Amino acid sequence: MAYRVISSRIVPSSNKLSRRFIFIFTLSLSFTYLCYCVLFCSGTIMPNQRFGENRCIHTKNPGSKRLLQKSPFCTLSADTKVSLDETADVGLSRQETSLTHNQSEHLAIQSVHARSIDTVHYKLGNNSNAQKYGNKKLPNALIVGVKKGGTRAVLEFIRIHPDVRAVGTEPHFFDRNYDKGLDWYRGLMPRTLDSQITMEKTPSYFVTQEAPHRIASMSRETKLIVVVRNPVTRAISDYTQTLSKKPDIPSFEELAFKNRSQGMVDTSWNAIRIGMYIVHLENWLQYFRLSQIHFVSGERLITDPAGELGRVQDFLGLKRIITDKHFYFNRTKGFPCLKKPESSSLPRCLGKSKGRTHVQIDQDVIEQLRDFYRPFNVKFYEMVGHDFRWD
Ligand SMILES: Nc1ncnc2c1ncn2[C@@H]1O[C@H](COP(=O)(O)OS(=O)(=O)O)[C@@H](OP(=O)(O)O)[C@H]1O
Numbered sequence: 017m018a019y020r021v022i023s024s025r026i027v028p029s030s031n032k033l034s035r036r037f038i039f040i041f042t043l044s045l046s047f048t049y050l051c052y053c054v055l056f057c058s059g060t061i062m063p064n065q066r067f068g069e070n071r072c073i074h075t076k077n078p079g080s081k082r083l084l085q086k087s088p089f090c091t092l093s094a095d096t097k098v099s100l101d102e103t104a105d106v107g108l109s110r111q112e113t114s115l116t117h118n119q120s121e122h123l124a125i126q127s128v129h130a131r132s133i134d135t136v137h138y139k140l141g142n143n144s145n146a147q148k149y150g151n152k153k154l155p156n157a158l159i160v161g162v163k164k165g166g167t168r169a170v171l172e173f174i175r176i177h178p179d180v181r182a183v184g185t186e187p188h189f190f191d192r193n194y195d196k197g198l199d200w201y202r203g204l205m206p207r208t209l210d211s212q213i214t215m216e217k218t219p220s221y222f223v224t225q226e227a228p229h230r231i232a233s234m235s236r237e238t239k240l241i242v243v244v245r246n247p248v249t250r251a252i253s254d255y256t257q258t259l260s261k262k263p264d265i266p267s268f269e270e271l272a273f274k275n276r277s278q279g280m281v282d283t284s285w286n287a288i289r290i291g292m293y294i295v296h297l298e299n300w301l302q303y304f305r306l307s308q309i310h311f312v313s314g315e316r317l318i319t320d321p322a323g324e325l326g327r328v329q330d331f332l333g334l335k336r337i338i339t340d341k342h343f344y345f346n347r348t349k350g351f352p353c354l355k356k357p358e359s360s361s362l363p364r365c366l367g368k369s370k371g372r373t374h375v376q377i378d379q380d381v382i383e384q385l386r387d388f389y390r391p392f393n394v395k396f397y398e399m400v401g402h403d404f405r406w407d
Pocket residue numbers: 105162163164165166167168169219253254314317318351352353365366369370371372373
């Protein structure tokens with residue numbers, strides 16, 4: 017009996033204790049769940065990237081601006097990590113000085129004094145949550161060339177279109193990384209909604225023998241963009257870039273000619289070979305229809321970026337959203353830049369490796385190279401049905 021009394025006293029008090037424990041536990045669970053919903057659920061019920069972008073635009077407080085820029089909705093649409101090596105060419109930069117940048121290729125190299133914010137840009141874009149919705153898909157459109165043609169400008173400009181998602185770095189899949197397989201390649205791509213186009217740019221594809229065949233095996237419907245530029249200027253730009261990394265290389269003239277007095281151009285030198293556009297184009301035309309290839313004029317891209325981007329949008333079947341309103345001419349840089357969005361304090365010019373002052377080349381050498389390229393250019397104009405007026 018005594019035992020029962022004791023036990024009847026003990027049992028109810030332990031019951032009370034466990035009920036209190038269950039109550040507190042349930043309460044804390046509910047509270048945690050509530051916090052979780054407040055913090056994260058708003059994102060999942062608003063799967064509209066554009067809505068998110070608007071959230072960035074209306075902020076006024078500079079501190080919160082900085083925070084918001086790191087949020088997925090406020091990033092530019094880069095997704096993959098930039099490796100600052102030779103091939104991962106740079107993105108956007110902030111101009112800081114009032115130096116007037118002379119674009120003439122006859123000036124000696126000057127520093128444009130542009131502090132690169134590429135790392136910042138790509139760090140923002142490097143967020144794998146940049147777009148949580150949709151799937152990683154193989155690209156439907158590629159900027160395949162040409163090196164130093166203006167490929168970075170085209171990619172950075174077209175990717176401001178809400179229906180375009182692009183990889184920031186150059187994947188080099190169809191030339192250097194093909195053995196890694198299509199799944200590897202797909203893994204590099206940003207997530208896209210069904211309505212969005214996936215893009216990447218690797219300028220060396222245009223001169224890679226195997227690239228057209230490999231791209232066609234991925235999809236015969238791939239849309240191809242080639243940014244072409246006067247081949248002589250392009251060669252000098254290419255050389256200027258190499259010289260900036262390897263100051264001890266021979267002079268441009270030495271590399272460009274096998275025998276200068278006889279006018280024998282060295283077509284085995286890449287800087288020369290890349291500019292023989294018709295030769296490379298013929299290889300592409302074995303696998304793709306001409307109508308699948310769009311040629312952007314590297315020259316007009318500088319003088320009329322909105323016009324060139326208008327044609328790129330048409331080619332990609334996109335609504336013309338990128339217009340004159342998105343660009344301004346930055347006198348310091350000497351190039352068109354993207355107007356900064358209201359929400360951002362960062363002007364969006366390309367990095368300082370874009371728009372370098374070229375090495376000064378003798379006018380006679382330039383004339384000799386013009387003569388060399390003329391027949392190739394003429395054939396190229398005939399093939400694509402457009403005179404780029406490089407002669
Ligand atoms: N808006 C704007 N800003 C800066 N630069 C511009 C722009 N539009 C076109 N360009 C030209 O792009 C040239 C570099 O070409 P790419 O981006 O194709 O170079 S790379 O192959 O990726 O290294 C680069 O060549 P260089 O002037 O010789 O440096 C520029 O002339």
